[in-house]
Amino acid sequence: MAAIHQIAAFSPAKVGGAMPSLGGAPAGKASFQDFLSDSLQSAINQQRSSEHISAEALVPGQVELSEVVTSVSQAELTLQTLLSVRDRLVTGWQEVMRMPV
Secondary structure (H helix, E strand, O other), X not given: OHHHHHHHHOOHHHHOOOOOXXXXXXXXXXXXXXXXXXXXXXXXXXXXXXXXXXXXXXXXXXXOHHHHHHHHHHHHHHHHHHHHHHHHHHHXXXXXXXXXX
């Protein structure tokens, strides 16, 4: 769910009115590359956290079942969001490659 909030929070208006470039952004502005990197790291951390909680659930009394289910559900949603963004990026790239020169 955090990944969705991060994506929704990233808009041209919040970056100074224009989409940032990959070559590095001026001081004080986040680049799209930084945004993607942070989002991917957040997704990786969510997956690791879910794995850790699932492993702790193997020992009786360590973790409540509801906490395990919530953690796994959040990790699944994060992964689905990540795959959706990847698919959109690939589709966009394919459209650009089909443009006549």
